[in-house]
Amino acid sequence: MHLISIDDLSTADIETLFKLSDGFLEIASRSIKKVPTLRGRTIINVFLEPSTRTQSSFELAGKRLSADVINIKGSSSSVSKGESLKDTILTLESYRPDIIVMRHPQVGASRMATRYTSASVVNAGDGTGEHPTQCLLDLYSLRRTYGDLQGLKVAIVGDILRSRVARSNLFGFRKMGIDVRLVGPPTLMPPGIEYWDVPIYQDLAALDDVDVIYLLRMQLERARGKVPPVPSLREYSRIWGLSSLKVKPGQRVMHPGPINRGVELSGDLADDDRSLILHQVESGLAVRMAILYQCLAGSLTEESAG
Numbered sequence: 001m002h003l004i005s006i007d008d009l010s011t012a013d014i015e016t017l018f019k020l021s022d023g024f025l026e027i028a029s030r031s032i033k034k035v036p037t038l039r040g041r042t043i044i045n046v047f048l049e050p051s052t053r054t055q056s057s058f059e060l061a062g063k064r065l066s067a068d069v070i071n072i073k074g075s076s077s078s079v080s081k082g083e084s085l086k087d088t089i090l091t092l093e094s095y096r097p098d099i100i101v102m103r104h105p106q107v108g109a110s111r112m113a114t115r116y117t118s119a120s121v122v123n124a125g126d127g128t129g130e131h132p133t134q135c136l137l138d139l140y141s142l143r144r145t146y147g148d149l150q151g152l153k154v155a156i157v158g159d160i161l162r163s164r165v166a167r168s169n170l171f172g173f174r175k176m177g178i179d180v181r182l183v184g185p186p187t188l189m190p191p192g193i194e195y196w197d198v199p200i201y202q203d204l205a206a207l208d209d210v211d212v213i214y215l216l217r218m219q220l221e222r223a224r225g226k227v228p229p230v231p232s233l234r235e236y237s238r239i240w241g242l243s244s245l246k247v248k249p250g251q252r253v254m255h256p257g258p259i260n261r262g263v264e265l266s267g268d269l270a271d272d273d274r275s276l277i278l279h280q281v282e283s284g285l286a287v288r289m290a291i292l293y294q295c296l297a298g299s300l301t302e303e304s305a306g
């Protein structure tokens with residue numbers, strides 16, 4: 001099984017991942033946090049764009065499942081010497097990996113990688129394309145917090161234009177029955193958004209009646225060489241930044257990280273107990289263990305799954 005887009009999964013597939021994640025979450029509370037499930041399997045994490053959470057949680061997830069895990073990172077890989085994606089994957093394929101987890105700056109790179117390997121490929125973020133495992137961990141955090149997802153109201157706020165998280169989450173959240181709206185200035189909305197058939201608001205008043213406010217980071221690193229979509233971060237934060245005072249009682253705040261304190265949210269809100277940010281990170285490890293397990297589930301014997 002590959003996981004390239006959140007659209008690769010049905011609601012039943014997502015429910016199965018939640019059930020597996022419950023078990024893996026329990027393992028994290030034990031003093032010995034390792035199970036033999038993927039013993040003898042090889043996982044290669046190829047991260048050609050910066051990452052803290054996704055890379056560390058995939059690495060730890062593989063290790064807790066007893067797989068052999070190796071990590072290849074951008075500046076230390078031969079990609080920085082001009083090697084093509086095709087040659088990188090063909091080279092890694094010589095080791096007969098079972099799973100390749102890939103982050104890449106280009107949209108479609110993970111899908112392309114599936115052509116050159118017989119391993120399962122997991123998309124850990126492809127440019128402004130998709131980030132399906134972020135969507136799954138966010139859904140799992142919501143499931144742990146609210147139980148039923150049906151009818152939950154979520155606003156995704158900020159830099160929708162360049163956010164792969166916004167794309168995966170919009171489609172994945174709606175698949176699970178969540179009522180999603182997008183909120184932000186028009187310059188941060190992607191062209192063609194009218195075809196996404198989602199309510200769009202240009203005012204923070206649209207947050208008043210939602211259960212969850214999902215904030216996005218301003219991805220200035222993707223704006224290099226282009227006219228910036230907002231005049232300055234200071235102005236953006238003055239108009240669009242969220243502080244704990246602007247969050248209504250009972251509302252929760254999520255963010256995929258890394259957060260920019262003082263830009264999309266204030267430091268006090270990040271640390272407030274209405275913030276699910278660290279809960280998302282905790283959910284991420286369990287969900288990624290479930291994803292790695294599911295990628296190979298068809299080929300695991302009952303003995304190794306024990």
Ligand code: ASP
Nearest residue numbers: 125131165217256257258
């Ligand atoms: N960590 C998320 C991603 O990789 C969000 C972000 O970078 O702002 O897309």
